[in-house]
Structure formats: C-alpha cells, structure tokens
Amino acid sequence: MRPTMDVSELLQAGASKQKSIQVEKEIPLDIDIGYLAATDPNPIDEEEYKNNREEYLQSVARDNAQLLINHLFSLPIESSQDGPLAKLPPPTTTLPRAKPLPKPKPPTKWEKFAAAKGIQKKRTEKKIWDEEKQEFRDRWGRGGKNKELEEQWLVEVPANAPADFDPVKEARDAKKKRVAKNAAQQTKNIQRAERSNASASLPQEREKRKTELERDLAQTRISTASMGKFDKKFQGEPKLRGVKRKFDPNEKSADSEKASALAILSKLDTSRPSKRARAEGGDDVLNVRKAIRHESRTGGLSGERTGGRPGKDGKGRGGKRK
C-alpha cells in the first residue's frame, strides 16, 4: 500500500504564490466603472520606487486592477451566449467636449444699432389676439393676421384712388415688398460679415493665392509633350503629388450599403435586355416570339402548319405577321 500524500503543504505553497484578491489601500480609489477607469490618489512610496521601479509600478498596477475587477464583480451580472456579462452603470466622469466652442456670429446692422441705443430684444409672440373673432390667431403664415387686408370681402377705397384700384393686389404687393426688403437686408448682412472676416484674416487670402499659384505652376510643369518627364529640374524642386484616392469606410451600416448598391443597380438598368434581345422582341413582361409561337400552335394560324413542331424559321415569319 502506498503512503497517503499530504497535499496540504503543496496547497499552501500554491496559495502563497498567488496574491490575495483583497487589496488594502489607505485612500480608496476613485472608480468610474462606467468607463472602466480607476484613479489612484495614494502617494507613491518613494523609496521603493527608487529601488525597484518596474516591480513597484507593476505591483501597484496589479492591486489597482484587482480593485477595479472586484468592483466589476459586484455589479449585477447577466448570463449570455458569450459568458456572463456585467451591466455597467452610466459613467460619472464628465469628459471635455471634443470640438471647440462655436465662434460667435458677427452682429447684423440692426444688432449693432440696438446695442448702441441700448434697445433690448423683445420676443414677439407667434399668436396675436383678434378682437373681432375673439380668438388667438397666427401673426403670419396660413390664415395669418398679416394677410387680413388681402382676405377681406369688402375694403374701403381711398377717395383719390384711380379707377382700376385693386386693394387686394395693393396689400399683397406691399407685403411682398417688405419680404423682399428683408431678404435684401439679410444678404447685405452676410456680405458685411464676410468682408469683416476677410479683413480680419488677410493672411488667409495670401495663403489662398499661394495655393492657386502652386496649382498653376504644377499644371504648367506637366503641360509639355512628355508630361514634364524630360524637362530640366531645378534644384530643390518639390515633387509633384497627385490627389490621394479616398474610399468609403469598410464598416458602413448594411442598410446604407444596400441602398447605395440598389441605386447603382437601378442606374445600370439591368432590367432592360440587350439591344438585340429587344429587337427580337425579348421583353420580360411579354415574350412576343414565344407568344406568337404559342398562338400559332393552338390558335387559327395552326391551319397553315400541319406538323405539331413549329417551322425552323417560325420566328421570322411570326414576327412579320404580327
């Protein structure tokens, strides 16, 4: 009989090799489990850091990772096909925005004037009270109050009006004029803003001119019979670079890809057969040739043909008959 082995020592040795999953920290970590991020506010042990830097950093990293994973295991866990999944709460750390803040728009002429005079912006309500109808009506738009004069069935005509005075047309023209004036003012404001932008960024203008010049120069360099291959080169002349090809991203959504493929397919128009097939009457909806043959087999035309099999050149004659 073999002596029984004492494995408790082996087990203990194994356990001492593996570190405990319980980690003690003087100051608890800031864990944002939503981002799977942990921040260690504990100061570095300077002595150990100097003596054995890599080992010390690794042990700290290991402890912190252990804490993070402990935290992860405390979350509610769902089982799935790929194994258990922990449900992460929404992250608490606020990240700075990726893009810079939008630049303020240049003020319009009215905004400048209002600022100089100290005029406050007043919000106009969209609805306006109609005394006659005793209800709120839209200020503009469909059935708006500004179209009131155009929609009256009876309008007072001024005493000095000409014979062909049309009050409705007059009112509508006046309104259109106001709209046109506003549009003109808008475009002027845009132009003014552009001009002020350009004056603020004169170097940009210079840069633009430079790129234009470079483009022209590049064009002249390849505008010889050999496309510039055998021309004399200057010292330090930059190499010509073409436009880089650009492709769609590999991982598009399947739907958008399908839509674009179908769009190309519809442009190709594969539903139409080749020219020759069309000439022969090979249409998908009605195959004329086949129809004629069928007709000649069963219908009145069959009298001409004694055999059940259609003639060799049945197609040609059938086509003419049609």
Next chain:
Amino acid sequence: MRPLTEEETKAVFSKLANYVGKNLVHLIDRADAPHCFRLHRDRVFYVSESLMRLAVSVARPNLVSLGTCLGKFSKTGKFRLHITALDVLGQYAKHKVWIKPNGEMPFLYGNHVAKAHLGRITEDTPEHQGVVVYSMNDTALGFGVTARSTLDTRKLDPMAIVVFHQADVGEYLRDEDTLF
C-alpha cells in the same frame, strides 16, 4: 479590404447581370443575412456582413480570402468572373445549358461546347447571353456565353460551337496557383 467604388460596383454588377439578370436584386437585398461586396487584393468577395466585420481584424497581408470570391479586376480595370462565383451564378441563373455526359470532359478541360454535346438549353436564350452550364444530372460545371440564339442552334452542324467557354470547375485544378 474595402468596399467597391461606384465604377467598380458598376463593372461587377453589369458582369453579374449578364448571367442572373434581374435576380441580381436578390443578391444585394437578401432576406436571411445582409451580404456585401468587398475588394481585397483586386479580388471581389461576396461576403456576409458579420463575417466581413470579423475579417476587419485580420491584417491585410494575412487575409487570404473571405466569403465567396466572385472574380478579380484586371490591371486595366476590367472585371473577370472566377469559377468560384459559380455557386452564386448557378443559384440565380436565368439561362442554362445542359450538356450530355460525353461532352462533360471536353468542357471540363476548357473547350467550348459543341452542338453535338448540347443536351438541353433554356428556351429563347438570345445570342451572346451569359449562361450557366450544367451536366445532365443538374450539376453546375461552369459558365459561358452563347454563340447563337436557341433558334439558330437548330440549323447548325454538330461540330459548330454553341457556347463559348468562360470558366469551368476544372480550373480548381488547372489554375490552383493563381485562382486564389
């Protein structure tokens, strides 16, 4: 691996439409799993979207093949169908040609189909139409282009070519080195 550009898509679709016609829509708009066309080393692959997403993580030099290889773009930008596309074409082919057992071997060695070997042909196949070639027991052998329309073949002598050979399954052995 990248999606096809518009010109490339046009080239591929017009080639495929030669064989499958309107059924091309079923290739793009599939009911089961979304499939897409991808270009890798000048070859066009027809691959399910999930597989494509997995293949993204394989480095370009290590990626040999994915999905079904439909064909390749030549250096001049023309698209050539490969025999590997036979599965796709055979499934949706509009016009088919069946060849007799004694004509199978000549076809599989890369010869054109003579009239004597022609078993059956889809009715009303026009001239120069892409067709899929089957053996008499409905095994897809390859594809080609008709030399004559169905009606014109009747007048031909037995040795005349009916279908021009384009690809056959024998290429799996003959072009083993260059096919993939």
